[in-house]
Amino acid sequence: MHAVVYDQPRELRLAEIADPVPGPGEVRLRVLVTGVCGTDVHLHDGEFFPVYPLVPGHEIVGEVDLLGEGVVEVAAGQVVALDNMLTCGLCDNCQRGRPAFCRHLRALGVTDPGGFAEYVVAPAGKCHPVDDLDLDTAVLAEPVACAMHGLDVLSLRPGSDVLLVGAGPSGLILTQLLRSGGAGRLTVAGPTPAKLELARAFGADYTVRFGREDPDLAVAALREIAPDGFDVVIDATGALAALERGLGLLREGGTLFVYGMAEKLARLPVSPYDVFRRELTIKGSFAQAFSFDRAVLALRTGRVRTGGLITHRFGLTSYAQAVQTVRGDRSCVKAVVEL
Ligand SMILES: [Zn+2]
Ligand SMILES: [Zn+2]
Structure with missing residues (x-):
């Protein structure tokens, strides 16, 4: 089969490798579409603990093509979204x-062969049938599962006044989950007007342009919306500047939620006095856990809508271009590789 293969950071090739064979309890999927995400950009650079040679791709939708011994969970021909965490x-x-903190954690597309390939093998129990969803919707199951887990960790108090910084694919999914998950008011801040427009369409009450050029202007606009601060500030960008300003926008008893992946060496100055005197909380969430089936349900019911999210489509042969698009093209919300 054809697959994208990394032998080391930034060295990728489209290779012809052996078709994988499912073992007992496993299935082989013929990959239909795989999402490209920020994690893939980190993997391209050699971050996020890749094991080489690596076939990347962890947001996978495929058709069940071969059943290993003893598989009863799915049938050949079913279309499934794959939970890639083993x-x-x-x-x-x-x-x-x-x-997510399993001592023996493996993940398809990170430590084990993933979905930027014609076929992928996975445990049958990790396959979630999505025959009733269109592929553009089903391919968002994994990022929605991560956002759903984020909401689990956040445990939002109903009616909370929430500020979400970041209107990329994760931000736009979080927008919808926060809206249906109990936010009393939701403000979304981000640099790209077209993405903020999507955030409004997906349920944000207010949007504020928060660019690198004029962060203080954005903070002033946010202060006007919530003069006493927000109950919850969620950062879905990983940018230190957003986290620092977010901390300053919390009201008493507020929670700063770190959803975006920050630089490993970044440091956030926190006043322990404020944490004490103002009863502040800092939380974060990583990956997904026990949330994949609920993510598929949210996509099925339209609680999470996906129209307008996929802006760029690539084939396997142009995977390198897909990575560069996700890395640097402001017009890209979500990119996918179609097979
Ligand atoms: Zn991802
Ligand atoms: Zn474990």
Whole structure:
């Protein structure tokens, strides 16, 4: 089969490799579409613990093509969205209900062969049937599962006044989950007007342009919306400037939620006095856990709508271009590779 293969950071090739064969309890999927996300850009640069040679791609939708021994969960021909996280279920963290921190964690598209390939093999139990969804919707199951887990960790108090910074694909999914998940008022801030327009269409009450050029102007506009500060500020950008300003926009008892991946060495100055005196909370969420089926449900019911999210489409042969688009093209909301 054809697959994108990395032998080391930034060195990728379209290779002809052996078709994978499903073992007991596994299925082989013929990949239909795989989403390209920020994690793939990090993997391109060698970050996020890739194991080489690596076939990337972790937001996978495919058609069940071959069944391994004993598989009863799915049938050949079904279209499924794949939960790419492979956890042991036995280590201390798995047994504490923290599968994302499994001591033996593997992930398709990170440590094991993923979906930028014609075929991928995975445990049948990780396949979620999505025959009733169109592919542009189904391919968002994994990012929605991550956002759903974010909401689990946040445990939003109903009626909260929420500021979300970031209107990329994650931000636009969070916008919708926050809207239906109990935010009393939702303000979305981000640099790109077209994405803010989408945020409004997806349920944001207010949007504010928050660019690198004029952050203080944005803060002034946000202060006008919430003079006493927001109950919750969520950063879906990973930018230190957004986190710093977000911290300053919390009201008493507020929560700063770190959803975007910040630089590993970035440091946020926090006043312990404020944490004490103003009862502030800082939380974060990573990846997804026990949320994939609920993500598919939210897509199925339209709680999370996907129209307008996929702006760029590539083939396997132009994967390098897809990575560059996700990295630097402001007009790109979500890119996918179609097979
Ligand atoms: Zn992703
Ligand atoms: Zn484990």
